[in-house]
Amino acid sequence: MKIAEVIFDCPADSSDSNATYFPHETECGKFYECHNGEAKLFKCPAGTYFDTSLDVCNWNVDCGNLTTSTVAPTTATEAE
Numbered sequence: 001m002k003i004a005e006v007i008f009d010c011p012a013d014s015s016d017s018n019a020t021y022f023p024h025e026t027e028c029g030k031f032y033e034c035h036n037g038e039a040k041l042f043k044c045p046a047g048t049y050f051d052t053s054l055d056v057c058n059w060n061v062d063c064g065n066l067t068t069s070t071v072a073p074t075t076a077t078e079a080e
Contacts, residue, residue, distance in 0.1 A: 008041070010034035021055040028063035 010032075011020070017036065024030035024041070031050040033040045044050055044057035049068065051058035 008032050008034075008039035010037050010039050021050075023050050023052055023066070026067050028061065028066040028068050029057075031057075 008022075011034070019033050019035040022032045022034065024032065028049040029044045031042055031044070033042060048057040048059055049061040049063055050056075051061045
């Protein structure tokens with residue numbers, strides 16, 4: 001899912017017609033797509049993280065020191 005236009009300097013070799021992918025600097029569930037020199041930020045679906053070895057969002061990914069996010073559980077209150 002594309003989430004925003006961002007300021008990310010695509011490498012010079014990403015200015016051809018093939019897209020290249022780069023991990024986000026701090027968050028494991030986000031990545032950049034560089035295409036024709038233009039960068040776009042994407043977010044992986046819930047429960048998946050960017051797999052740099054395959055350039056896809058995947059389930060079993062070692063994020064190292066990057067931030068991972070989980071959705072906090074919601075609780076219902078009982079009506080009195």
